[in-house]
Amino acid sequence: MMLNPLNGLSFFKKDQAMRLNPDDILTKTFTRKVLGGYSSSEVADFLQSIAGELEEKSKEREELFNKLSEREASIREYRDREEILRNTIASAQKMADRIKQDAEKEARFILEDAKQKADIIVQDARDSLKTAYQDLSDLKRIHIQLKNTLKSVLQSHQDLLDQDPIHSLLPDSFQSKADSSLIEKKVHESLNKAVQSKESL
Template sequence: MKITPVDIAHKGFNKKMFGLDESEVNDFLQQVASTMEDLIHERNSLKELVREKELQLNDYKDSDHVLKSTISTAGQMVDRLRVDAEREAKLIINDAQQKAEMITRDSRDSLKKAYQEISDMKRLRLQFEANLKALAQAHLALVEQGEKFMPSINLPQAYDAPENNTANSVLRSSAVSPLSIT
């Protein structure tokens, strides 16, 4: 026969002479009943927890199987992707090399063209300098001829301003025409 907490709490005892203290026995029985009730609740909770853990374990086993299958499939996909990526990388490298060769060829052509333009510009500059020098010498010759034919004009002292004294003396003492180029 199973004893329940209620059986313990309501258990009655026969009284004998010089027997036990009835209130002390009742208090003890109440404590035992309460403890037994707590233990029964705890046992039921633990049984429920074990059942839940068994369900979780089954779920984990199923998940583990699915994960292993997924990992295997992912490994196969990774292998295929690696092969595809290597093939694509080779194509990209070949394309990049072709473009680099084309850029190098174009750069060489542009460099040759730039050198040719620089050479042409130097030639034009030298030609321009020679023409400019010849023109300057022709003008200098004209100025010198003009000085020979024109008499020197002396300004009267009254017209010599102090500011102009320096400029006039420089012009008179200078044998070089302002148009001469060295």
């Protein structure tokens, strides 16, 4: 807090009139006595000297008052500037706080939005991976089923190839007769070949 240098110096107030001024001294008259009075010339000289001194002091007082008035005006100006500066700093601080709060709020919103989007992406990735595993499991199961079916079909064809289709279609009695006729035929052919060999000799 700045102090007013004029405080306590009431005698410097311009509106406070001095009790005496040079004109009062110069125009002062004294009652003359017949006997035992002072020398009028000495009194006049002394009053003239006092008036000059008082006038000089009055001028000095006026100059000092003007300087103090200027100083007081400067102090008031500095106080006004200080008040303006304090208000400016307070306004800037409020604005900085508001900007900081808005920035923090925006940052929280961005982080929350990014977190939600990241959670959605992670959940979608998990669902996709789960679906891929399920599809792979289904493909393996289908592959095993097709493999077993193919093996069964191949085994069936192999069994058919291993069987005699003609004999399997003939009755048992017919098959026995056919075998006997075939044996007899083979025997006759062998005998004929043997006879022909002997005749050629």
